[in-house]
C-alpha cells in the first residue's frame with residue numbers, strides 16, 4: 454500500500470479505497486466488482502441499514518437507550534454502505550472526495566446561507582418573510 458497509512462488521525466477515503474482494492478485483489482474478486490454489481494450490493498446494504506430503524510418510529514439523535522450491540526451493528530451497516538460507495542466510485546473512475554467537495558460547494562450556491570428557508574414538506578424553499 455502506498456501513501457496513506459493506518460493510525461492517521463482521521464480515516465481518509467483514499468485509505469478505504471486502497472483497502473477495498475486490496476481486499477478484492479487478494480480474493481480474485483475484481484471480476485465481481487463491476488459497477489452494476491457494486492451498485493446492487495450498495496443498495497442491499499442500504500436496505501440492511503434501513504432494517505435497523507424500521508418500525509421504531511422517530512429515533513432521538515445520539516440514539517439514547519440503544520444497547521451497545523445495537524450501536525455496533527449500526528456501525529457495521531453504515532460501514533458496508535460507505536465501503537461499497539467508495540469501491541463503486543473507484544471502479545467508475547470517480548474521485549469521490551473531490552466530487553463530494555464540489556457538491557458541497559454547489560449546495561452552498563443553490564442554498565445561500567444569507568437567505569431564510571422554510572421546510573414546506575416538499576423540500577426547502579426560500580422564505581418570503
Ligand SMILES: Nc1ccn([C@H]2C[C@H](O)[C@@H](COP(=O)(O)OP(=O)(O)OP(=O)(O)O)O2)c(=O)n1
Pocket residue numbers: 476482485501532533536537
Ligand atoms: N463480493 C464482496 C463481498 C463482500 N464484500 C465486503 C464489502 C462489505 O463491507 C461486506 C459485505 O459482506 P456480506 O455480503 O457478507 O454482507 P454483510 O456483512 O452485511 O453480512 P450479512 O448480509 O450476513 O449481514 O464485505 C466485498 O467487498 N465484495
